[in-house]
Amino acid sequence: MSETTTLHVGGAAPYDVLVGHDLADRLPVVLGESVQRVAVLYSGELAEQVQPLVDLLVEHYDVLALGLPDGERAKTAPVASDCWEALGESGFTRSDAVVTFGGGATTDLGGFVAATWLRGVRVVHVPTTVLAMVDAAVGGKTGINTGAGKNLVGSFHEPAGVLCDLSLLSTLPRDEFVAGLGEVVKCGFIADPAILDLVEGTEPEALTADSDVTRELIERAIRVKIDVVVDDLKETGGVDGHPGREVLNYGHTLAHAIERASGYAVRHGEAVAIGAVYVAELAARAGSLDPALVERHRAAFGRVGLPTTYADASFEDLLDAMRVDKKTRGNQLRFVVLDDLATPRILAGPSEHDLRAAYDALASRA
Ligand SMILES: NC(=O)c1ccc[n+]([C@@H]2O[C@H](COP(=O)([O-])OP(=O)(O)OC[C@H]3O[C@@H](n4cnc5c(N)ncnc54)[C@H](O)[C@@H]3O)[C@@H](O)[C@H]2O)c1
Ligand SMILES: O=C(O)C(=O)C[C@@H](O)[C@H](O)[C@H](O)COP(=O)(O)O
Ligand SMILES: [Zn+2]
DSSP: OOOOEEEEEOSSSOEEEEEESSOGGGHHHHHOSSOOEEEEEEEGGGHHHHHHHHHHHTTTSEEEEEEEOSGGGGSSHHHHHHHHHHHHHTTOOTTOEEEEEESHHHHHHHHHHHHHGGGOOEEEEEEOSHHIIIIITSSOEEEEEETTEEEEEEEEOOOSEEEEEGGGGGGSOHHHHHHHHHHHHHHHHHTOTHHHHHHHTSOGGGOOTTOHHHHHHHHHHHHHHHHHHHHOTTOOOOSTTOOGGGGGGTTHHHHHHHHHHTTTOSOHHHHHHHHHHHHHHHHHHHSOOOHHHHHHHHHHHHHTTOOOOOOSSOHHHHHHHHTTOTTOBTTBOEEEEEEETTEEEEEESOOHHHHHHHHHHHHTTO
16 A cells, blocks of 8 residues: 655644545544534545445544535535524534535535534545545635526634545546646646646546646645645735745636536536636736747646536626636726746736637637
8 A cells, every 4th residue: 555645734724634544543633622513524425435434433433424415515505604694503513523525516515504503613525536636625625506607605613623534536436536626727827837847747537636747746646736735825925926835726717707606517627728728718818828838728638538618608708707816906897827837826807808819819710
């Protein structure tokens, strides 16, 4: 059995992200000694996968297992409210803990419930998708959607630990696996170009759940995320022109608009790939990004099987949706753009002409 990698997240509330196999038995140590009740919030589709973890926990704690609606359907106020009611009925106190088990939608909802119940209880994430391992479970962003858009309600609530059990990826459908690589490739462009070299130098079929390259990609992407959140946990801004935590939002302004426009039929990681190509096109027009790097976006995301075009919504509808992005200030849209590989900055208030031209460039390849 391979070794476990420990990636430490420093700051005011430090914790570890463990990457390895069969990590469930680490949970009692990560949960700590004060815990009496554990609420396991899991995607209802993963009832079989979560059972061994529940079986282990009942040996130590009073366990409340709450199956949630699957995927994005979990990220709503009514689902959060149902969880609060269940916690209340079980007498869940501040010394108890939440464990989430699922993809990013589950860790976002479960993290939000943990952040808000009694104004904050301990949470440990057990992510079961590539995307949740490399991104959603790390860094403390939690949230739910509203009618106006993605993640518009939420809070920053850091976990007490994250267990990335690579064995859990064995049942992940290929489309979901590939979607997670969207956030990994994003990390390659914003901070760690070695990720791009690995993706470009590996046959796509060799990127399987159990391959060494996949593990290296996952660990590299987690390191990128940790390095960013340690310096700017609450997204208040970076130093020396670096966007700070907003850099992790590369490609997300259009991505969230596309997810909403598609009724969440387009997966988050897929939308991020499209959004990154869009913002590269924008940076080539309103900034200084070399056209060859724009094409490298298409090539790298496309190589792993992600979409790089989109024409299913009008520019006007997407522009309206982009206005509710959290990076917007007043009426001014703000985007994370690159001047070069791993050289991000904020582009504030691009012209509508450039925004539309970039969309036309994206849509024209559809
Ligand atoms: N908080 C953050 O920092 C952050 C970062 C990135 C993304 N997100 C959010 O994460 C969400 C996307 O997460 P996601 O891509 O993991 O999608 P998801 O949570 O919707 O899961 C995708 C699908 O995979 C299934 N699944 C999960 N694990 C499985 C497994 N091991 N075996 C079989 N099926 C499995 C789920 O049941 C679901 O149907 C979005 O809502 C996005 O906004 C949050
Ligand atoms: O952790 C962050 O910060 C990110 O922006 C990571 C993104 O990949 C993630 O999708 C996040 O949920 C988006 O945040 P939001 O603030 O735009 O809702
Ligand atoms: Zn994302």
